[in-house]
Amino acid sequence: MAAGSASTWHYGVVARWWAEFNDSGPEIEYFQRYVEAGQPALDVACGTGRLLLPYLRAGLDVDGCDISEDMLALCRDAAAREGLAPKLYAQAMHELDLPRRYRTIVVCGGLGLGSSRDQDLVALRRLYEYLEPGGVLLLDNEVPYANAALWQYWPKEKRAELPRPRRPPGERRSGKDGAEYELRSRVVDFDPLAQQAILEMQAFMWRDDELVAEEEHLLTMTLYFKDELVLMLERAGFADVSVRGPYNDAEPTPDDDFLVFIARREA
Ligand SMILES: C[S@@+](CC[C@H](N)C(=O)[O-])C[C@H]1O[C@@H](n2cnc3c(N)ncnc32)[C@H](O)[C@@H]1O
Helix, strand or coil: CCHHHCCCCCCHHHHHHHHHHCCCCHHHHHHHHHHHHCCCEEEECCCCCCCHHHHHHCCCCEEEEECCHHHHHHHHHHHHHCCCCCCEEECCHHHCCCCCCEEEEEECCCCCECCCHHHHHHHHHHHHHCEEEEEEEEEEEECCCCCHHHHCCCCHHHHCCCCCCCCCCCCCEECCCCCEEEEEEEEEEEECCCCEEEEEEEEEEEECCEEEEEEEEEEEEECCCHHHHHHHHHHCCCCEEEEECCCCCCCCCCCCCEEEEEEECCC
């Protein structure tokens, strides 16, 4: 599982799926409070604009960036339909090269995707650099034990079952664009030493019951535990790091599947 093989699956039909079906969630309102208190803001791994579009609608000064041109194109189209023209940058997190700094940076569902552990460390340093002094980074992360389907592959006896067989056809979802969609994922490989999974996504799109697109994508996902990520943030330069429960400002508990890391750059 070489670092060079890192990839994400947010392209083509998968990007369309995001644009069609992913437009809600508690993250939007939770992070919005921080963005309201600290502008300009940057939405890193903004995807098709699940957070960015509501923030722009609210009149907030927010730019976006994402590794996937396909996700950004759909975000740009949706924004244009509302008369909005956000600044969107097609860049990997670890290669950020932007014209301005920010008072708030949000990374929602983005860290550890399509990158190596070394690249993630570089990414955290870049995020630190792109914060104004006193600025705040908000980053959420799914804990490695949240996903029981994946957690079972940490012991080597279970890993012998990888790659898992492909899934049989399931249910199609109807998009607002008149097409029907289906995604089927499976675990291909898991490396507990690197804490990295490789997942495969098959993506299908039909129009008038005719299959018009069929794709396969791989996603590399590095999993991070709470204290490991706190240390990484400290290594990236953040002095003041706190961890909260999922979008609720509460102390984290063992039952939380997602944690929110709030890291401040010294004033
Ligand atoms: C799970 S989606 C989240 C999108 C958006 N933040 C949201 O919450 O709706 C992950 C996004 O991260 C992007 N991504 C994956 N790896 C990336 C990387 N190394 N650098 C920047 N963006 C990345 C994908 O293209 C995708 O748009």
